[in-house]
Amino acid sequence: MTFVKEFSTQSFENVRRALLARAEIALLDVREEFLHARSHPLFAANLPLSRLELDAPLRLPRRDVPIVVMDDGEGLAQRAAERLSQLGYTSIALLEGGLKGWARAGGELFKDVNVPSKAFGELVESERHTPSLDAAQVQALLDREADVVVLDARRFDEYQTMNIPGSVNVPGAELVLRARQLAPNPATRIIVNCAGRTRSIIGAQSLINAGVPNPVASLRDGTIGWTLAGQPLAHGSTRRFDPRVDDAIRLAAATAARDVADRAHVGRTSRDEARRWADEAVRSVYRFDVRTPDEYEAGHVPGFRSAPGGQLVQETEMFATVRGARVILADNDGVRANMTASWLAQMNVEVYVVDGLTGADFSEKGPAPAPRFAVTPPDVEEISPAGLLTLLQARGTVVLDLTASANYVKRHIPGAWFAIRSQLGEAVRKLPDAERYVVTCGSSLLARFAAPELAALTGKPVQVLAGGTAAWIAADLPLESGETRLASPRIDRYPRPYEGSDNAREAMSAYLEWEHGLVAQLGRDGTHGFHVI
Template sequence: MTFAKEFSTRSFEDVRRALLERDEIALVDVREEDPHARSHPLFAANLSLSRLELDAPLRLPRRNVPIVVFDDGEGLAQRAAQRLSELGYTDVSLLAGGLKGWARAGGELFKDVNVPSKAFGELVESERHTPSLEAPQVQALLDREADVVVLDARRFDEYQTMNIPGSVSVPGAELVLRARQIAPDPATRIIVNCAGRTRSIIGAQSLINAGVPNPVVALRNGTIGWTLAGQALAHGSSRRFDPKTDDAVRLAAALAARSVADRARVGRTSRDEARRWADEAVRSIYRFDVRSPEEYEAGHIPGFRHAPGGQLVQETDMFAPVRGARVILADNDGVRANMTASWLAQMNVEVYVVDGLTAADFSEKGAAPAPRFAVTPPAADEISPADLLTLLQSRGTVVLDFTTSANYVKRHIPGAWFAIRSQLDQVAPELPDAQRYVVTCGSSLLARFVAPELAALTGKPVQVLSGGTAAWVDAGLPVESGETRLASPRIDRYRRPYEGTDNPREAMNGYLEWEYGLVAQLGRDGTHGFHVI
């Protein structure tokens, strides 16, 4: 494979200097998520080569932001740099020596995902001594019907998968706004949990920082600790906080949240200034509405994307991967944006909260706006689900599915093969002989980018399934499930030890041990700039 452009390299020392000086930089790992989770620098953001056209415009909003891409010798970085250049990014470099070069130069390597946030959570507990209770202690309180409430700080879908029996779903940014109403008696003990440690710690400390009068503790090690203690979890629960908040409760929470934000040195801005900053495009700007999904869709400020505050703190590297960027937050209550911003500021993020908003400012309804420069997919020869069904009655047609492996295993067109786009050159020679190929994914958006690449590799006609596998399912056509016909290994997503209900105990214990060691790793790395108020 030849490339039209040569790219400069940036050394470990140069990248480290940019991080320490808070210059804008996007250190981008273009491998799939599983190899990324096995080893990467602290502030490396995972944007896989397979999805760059879809993800880069959203996650790297300024096309002249300095980008440094790397892999671990798989040959992906050069291809990614070329593709980013074709997308209009003007300052793209390769990390000298890739991942191995980083390690040889003395760079610290981390594993798992969302590591900056998790490491920060451990630092908070270390410095603030956030109180916690072990799972058996919480179980004993529940068994004797003590005056306690258990608040689950995860996303609602995570809560539904598995939760502490009797707990209530209150995602992290909602805690300070809702806690006083859920537990109006200051004698009621509030226990905050997540699946592991980070959101439990940050959630409990949020309530403490905001001066909630109740005794507050984190459930130590979350649902992992609960499971390791041999205690049963509930499944499919639907208890959620009441979205209606008493005015006096909201005002008290807003005053407390503003005080916390001021202590953390959060910046203040206006709607017009935030829009002007975004239009100037001299800095990477991320604008987020941190309220609930339902509130966002009912009405949000034009140009603001949705990022529930608790998840923004938990997954900062996913939402705002440009280190040194400017982050702007908004809500309609003065609580959720200020509390979220207080944590981002402590994570060494330049963060602002929009003041002076009125109901009229939340004028845009529905889903998030498109990125400022969405990439138009190539033209494609499309085939309808009905016509594909007819073709599959005889030999000669091979269907390739480029959705996520999890979606593929859940359901796919009978006979379809799962493949990862970045591995297409290795996959193509191993596929069954075909007269033609049909490519699909959930919506066929990614498949449209794959089609010309597959045609060039195979010399065979390639069609795109119109509307993707979703259209096939909507047409009532048959599907199958399971790990059948995997042309690529399932490396597109790292299996998190704290997700689901069937993880090995060894994996859960190993994950907790890893989290305990993150503060020491932060010290060895030395680039984070975190501070804890």
């Protein structure tokens, strides 16, 4: 007989009360991202059950933080609560009635991902009337070679996928620091774009808030609007900002950014106080370095994690999952942390910027260390890529790949089946008969957690591919691609309508219509506490 641990429940009213009081709460939607994107409360952060051991220690840094877990009646919330309890979290409850209970109680439900940030962006445009130009107007400026620069505020990989011809990649937090150097003539028009709307609006308004003298506008509806207008996009472009900044420009930008932060009531702190707050563990504390990933790896303040400022504002609930937590930002120029903090403060986040940092403080190099409560994976039996290759030459071995579905479709071990860990019970019923199983993923880490679960489900021997599919690829062994064998549906990721130019026009138009409706949804929800300076 299987023992099911009982957890208390939290009502919609209690969760709403905590949000309005700015109390700490982690409202977790433990479904896969595709299902999360179909419907969820505004501040429900997506933390799928399938990756809980890997992601919870990073995203939930305090073990006694109040956690409310939800699903849509699939039973995932109960399983997630049990697993969180095993990981050492002590204040766990289930959302009363799950998603349907939230709706029955009168709670507003939102679609898509990163909704708090997108809704906030729409509110900013609504209240500040951020200037914008449509695709035809921008194309006309470019056609007549007007004095104009187009700055793409997305990540570099997004920019490379598709961009406005002639544009320069300047991710959001870099704009105020770099704009005066990219457009030294105050008469030069600056146009900021992203794929949709949010980063265009926030980027353009950042420049306006910081007093950049140039005329500034966002590209209305981003590359979606550009595509719907029938205008061609470039692909594979490599134009990026020059990392060097003139001292006079940096000083002017820093002065302006500090003024914006002060107007937004951003808190100030020191390196030692920030470290003490994190060590005390009486509050959930996130410490982020908002510079570029390359700068972070070259040297960062110990204890700070990389979160480029533009993405932190765009994906706030993914970085700082606990609503009501304390967020601390650092940079080495006085611009990027202050501008990023100014937006987080307006999003009702308790945010501080570290003052007084010197070059010596950025002493730790390389990627961020493991989080404080990193989970040790279970001991498993491993098999080398060469050993697996030998096994596959005979019958009886089934390979199960738990990587992201997009990675699986791109390339996987010939004959491997794709599955989502949280769906293993359903997936094994679709697999062929096997004498043994070999589990893999990109690095083997997730596979190590899944191997004992698969063994319990099947009663068969289970091994883990040492080094994961990355080791198989490094050994120059055969690969195949495509949606060849899907034991689980591809629900691990929501396909964004703004990620490519080959999406259906109807989906792009529907996405833009949804974004335009977010301000009204914010009003009906009433829990956000956003304010716009």
